[in-house]
Amino acid sequence: MDVLTTTEMERADRLTIAAGTPGFALMMSAGQAVAEAAMDLVEEGPIVVVAGRGNNGGDGFVAAAELAARGREVSVILLCERDSLQGDAALAAKGWKYPVLPFNPQALGKPALIIDALFGAGLNRPVKGDPLEMIGAINANGTPVLAVDLPSGINGTTGAVMGAAVQAAETVTFFRKKPAHLLLPGRMYCGRVRVADIGIAAQVLDEIKPLTAENLPEAWRWSFPVPRIDGHKYARGHAVVVSGDLASTGAARLAARAALRAGAGLVTLASPRDALAVNAAALTAVMVRAVDNPIQFAELLGDKRLNACVIGPGAGVSARTRDFVHTALSAQRHLVLDADALTSFAGAPDRLFEAIKASDGQQVVLTPHEGEFPRLFSDISNKHPGRSKLERVRAAAERSGAVVLLKGADTVIASPDGRATVAANAPPWLATAGAGDVLSGIIAGFLAQGVAAFEAASIGVWMHGESASEAGPGLIAEDLTEVLPAVFRRLYDEFGIEY
Numbered sequence: 001m002d003v004l005t006t007t008e009m010e011r012a013d014r015l016t017i018a019a020g021t022p023g024f025a026l027m028m029s030a031g032q033a034v035a036e037a038a039m040d041l042v043e044e045g046p047i048v049v050v051a052g053r054g055n056n057g058g059d060g061f062v063a064a065a066e067l068a069a070r071g072r073e074v075s076v077i078l079l080c081e082r083d084s085l086q087g088d089a090a091l092a093a094k095g096w097k098y099p100v101l102p103f104n105p106q107a108l109g110k111p112a113l114i115i116d117a118l119f120g121a122g123l124n125r126p127v128k129g130d131p132l133e134m135i136g137a138i139n140a141n142g143t144p145v146l147a148v149d150l151p152s153g154i155n156g157t158t159g160a161v162m163g164a165a166v167q168a169a170e171t172v173t174f175f176r177k178k179p180a181h182l183l184l185p186g187r188m189y190c191g192r193v194r195v196a197d198i199g200i201a202a203q204v205l206d207e208i209k210p211l212t213a214e215n216l217p218e219a220w221r222w223s224f225p226v227p228r229i230d231g232h233k234y235a236r237g238h239a240v241v242v243s244g245d246l247a248s249t250g251a252a253r254l255a256a257r258a259a260l261r262a263g264a265g266l267v268t269l270a271s272p273r274d275a276l277a278v279n280a281a282a283l284t285a286v287m288v289r290a291v292d293n294p295i296q297f298a299e300l301l302g303d304k305r306l307n308a309c310v311i312g313p314g315a316g317v318s319a320r321t322r323d324f325v326h327t328a329l330s331a332q333r334h335l336v337l338d339a340d341a342l343t344s345f346a347g348a349p350d351r352l353f354e355a356i357k358a359s360d361g362q363q364v365v366l367t368p369h370e371g372e373f374p375r376l377f378s379d380i381s382n383k384h385p386g387r388s389k390l391e392r393v394r395a396a397a398e399r400s401g402a403v404v405l406l407k408g409a410d411t412v413i414a415s416p417d418g419r420a421t422v423a424a425n426a427p428p429w430l431a432t433a434g435a436g437d438v439l440s441g442i443i444a445g446f447l448a449q450g451v452a453a454f455e456a457a458s459i460g461v462w463m464h465g466e467s468a469s470e471a472g473p474g475l476i477a478e479d480l481t482e483v484l485p486a487v488f489r490r491l492y493d494e495f496g497i498e499y
């Protein structure tokens with residue numbers, strides 16, 4: 001599903017109004033959707049609407065009137081003077097036939113539900129003064145909160161908390177999700193997110209051309225590789241994972257097994273000779289080859305069928321690792337660079353980026369976590385506030401020429417062409433040793449099958465998150481690969497692929 005920034009949402013609004021639907025009709029639908037959600041949340045008891053001066057407050061007035069018409073006990077607390085309201089919000093307030101309560105936290109009382117209609121997409125500065133005090137009182141009230149469009153205090157486009165924010169149990173947003181419903185910390189404040197249809201036609205998206213989507217199967221349905229009945233293992237690609245030295249071979253083995261599970265036809269572990277016995281003893285379907293240096297690696301890659309590589313897990317931070325990366329890049333192989341392969345370029349990534357950009361048609365994915373990201377992109381790290389995770393990853397992709405995947409509970413994947421996905425399906429127990437190694441292997445498995453980097457990374461992240469949910473709490477990295485077949489089966493069912 002596409003995700004719209006608040007600016008893109010305003011455009012959707014304007015295009016719809018230009019095509020003949022009055023703005024007030026959109027507000028009526030929005031308010032009714034909020035009332036509907038409120039009815040579902042609490043079947044009885046009083047409801048308090050906290051309304052701001054803008055259209056978010058307008059939605060709140062419509063919801064209040066609708067709920068009162070359905071026989072609910074409703075009151076409205078308004079931030080400003082009623083006769084200072086303007087435009088559609090003023091119209092909506094006219095539909096509320098009762099008095100409004102002054103903007104005083106005491107007025108909240110102890111209702112069954114609070115509807116937060118204070119600020120939505122129009123929030124443009126940190127919350128201070130009376131609104132700040134009210135947000136604190138709403139959160140301290142202990143009553144479930146239904147947020148209109150966004151929890152007040154959350155920046156819709158970046159997901160940042162602007163001073164303070166309402167903690168909602170549920171958020172009703174309109175037409176499409178906004179980045180803040182997926183990015184942290186915003187997502188933590190939203191509770192369950194409902195997307196309501198308010199009469200904006202999907203065709204407006206042809207004009208807006210949104211570049212961001214939630215990382216769901218529909219985002220990459222048509223890139224998903226389905227093995228052909230007449231295919232053979234070589235048609236499914238051959239992934240190569242570079243192993244670390246004797247003391248650190250496990251990470252590469254995790255990646256190798258994951259690449260095989262993800263569907264690569266064959267997987268070879270390129271292992272230092274002195275670690276060969278350890279690697280071979282621990283592997284069965286994954287093949288092992290002795291590779292001690294970049295020259296031998298180049299020889300291995302002389303076989304053109306070996307089409308995708310993983311370098312980084314357990315590789316060691318060294319000039320040797322850098323040479324392996326450059327060898328794979330000059331051999332024009334699809335490539336996942338993770339962990340030590342990223343840190344090996346810390347502080348001086350320009351040669352890496354040049355080499356990535358020089359390669360044509362080669363698919364490269366960088367998979368840093370928040371600790372590794374600033375080593376390659378110091379000036380676009382989160383130490384420089386003001387840019388959202390989405391913007392930072394987009395800038396990193398453009399700078400490096402690679403698809404960049406910044407891990408986290410809200411993993412963002414961006415392509416140098418500007419497209420991005422945000423994932424919200426990772427359970428908290430996925431943060432465990434070795435999970436990142438498995439992810440790089442899964443992505444390489446899809447690259448080996450000929451999937452382009454942006455889609456391979458998005459598919460990989462989604463399957464990785466689903467596998468963690470499938471395995472459940474107590475997960476260790478080894479489990480992820482073992483439950484992948486169950487995730488494949490669900491996906492095949494969803495896509496209607498027979499098996």
Ligand SMILES: NC(=O)C1=CN([C@@H]2O[C@H](COP(=O)(O)OP(=O)(O)OC[C@H]3O[C@@H](n4cnc5c(N)ncnc54)[C@H](OP(=O)(O)O)[C@@H]3O)[C@@H](O)[C@H]2O)[C@@H](O)CC1
Nearest residue numbers: 013027030054055056119120121122123124125126127149
């Ligand atoms: N687009 C659509 O399709 C549809 C949109 N709809 C709804 O409209 C909502 C957006 O409405 P909106 O633009 O009127 O802004 P909103 O969030 O109500 O803020 C109001 C004003 O508050 C002010 N303000 C800002 N920050 C502040 C602060 N920290 N502390 C104090 N004041 C602050 C600022 O005004 P200022 O003070 O700068 O003049 C701002 O303009 C959207 O979320 C959705 O619910 C639906 O009706 C259906 C269709």
Ligand SMILES: [K+]
Nearest residue numbers: 116119150152
């Ligand atoms: K709100």
